[in-house]
Amino acid sequence: MLVSLRDSGVSMPACIWCSSPWVDLEAIGGSMSAKAAIDPLIQKSYLLELAAAYLNGADSRTPLASPIYANLRGLPPLLIQVGSAETLLDDGCSSPA
Numbered sequence: 750m751l752v753s754l755r756d757s758g759v760s761m762p763a764c765i766w767c768s769s770p771w772v773d774l775e776a777i778g779g780s781m782s783a784k785a786a787i788d789p790l791i792q793k794s795y796l797l798e799l800a801a802a803y804l805n806g807a808d809s810r811t812p813l814a815s816p817i818y819a820n821l822r823g824l825p826p827l828l829i830q831v832g833s834a835e836t837l838l839d840d841g842c843s844s845p846a
Contacts, residue, residue, distance in 0.1 A: 751765065751816075751824050751825075752812060752813060752816060752819045752820075752821070752824070753813060755823050755824060761824070761825050762825055763825055764825050764826045764827070764828065765824070765825055765826070765827045765828070766827075766828045766830070767827055767828065767829045767830070767841070768830050768831075769791075769830070769831050769832070769835055769837045769840075769841065770816075770829060770831070770837070770840055770841055771796065771837055771840055772815060772816045772817045772840045772841075773815050773817045773839075773840050774796075774800040774803070774804060774809040774814050774815045775800075775809040775810065775815065776793050776796050776797055776800070778837075778838070778839025778840055779839055780835065780836055780837070780838035780839040780840075781793040781796075781836050781839070784834055784835055784836045784838060785836055787834045788834060788835050788836045791835065791836045791837055792836060793836060796836075817840070829841050829842070
């Protein structure tokens with residue numbers, strides 16, 4: 750949403766707080782598997798099911814769908830918080846390979 754707002758020239762908020770962000774609809778981060786046994790809420794199979802429904806055939810690497818592939822320059826400061834036991838850990842603290 751922020752990338753779309755920036756590209757449209759819409760006034761941006763002063764800052765953003767992201768709690769356990771899901772930024773990779775491909776779910777390729779290592780924490781998807783490494784944390785699966787200890788994350789009681791979010792599992793890769795469920796995320797891929799949601800991604801397929803949302804994408805409706807579109808490429809999962811589309812920057813507006815998976816912000817991990819987007820140019821984030823010009824966005825307001827982001828506070829990203831993610832737990833060390835979450836399958837979404839890599840989504841909150843890594844960049845694409």
